[in-house]
Amino acid sequence: MKMEKRQNMIELEGLVIEAHPAGFFRVLLDNKKTVLAYISGNIRQNSIRILVGDRVKIELHVCDLTKGRIIHRFRKS
Template identity: 55%
Template sequence: MKEQKFIHEGLITESLSNGMFRVKLDNENLIIAYISGKIRRGFIRILPGDRVRVEMSHYDSTKGRIIYRLTRLSKKDSND
């Protein structure tokens, strides 16, 4: 049976080496997360300030895997 993963949303606060990022989750926890292979293959750029969806194991709550970058609203869209 496959292990159940927890999915959280958070904000990228710092870019580290080798595709690793420091992410502040919505529940105020700070974790280290790496980019999933699907995002790496798709050449999706992730920068500090982006909102992401992170998958975490219940065994280690300090590490996670970035599985999705949420869309960012442009300034033009937010003024309407």
């Protein structure tokens, strides 16, 4: 089953700088802005751990650029 890209969404990359309770994270984007992001359902189902210092890809809605959803965690090299 192929996932469709949602309309009005922006994908950006950043670094997790702070972990909050209940799966919320503060992410420093590559453009030096910080956003509050939560874990997407796919990451939660696959039990992927997100830690401070991880590089992630987040999805932002164009109406609210202060909150986002973590959709991918990059492997450490």
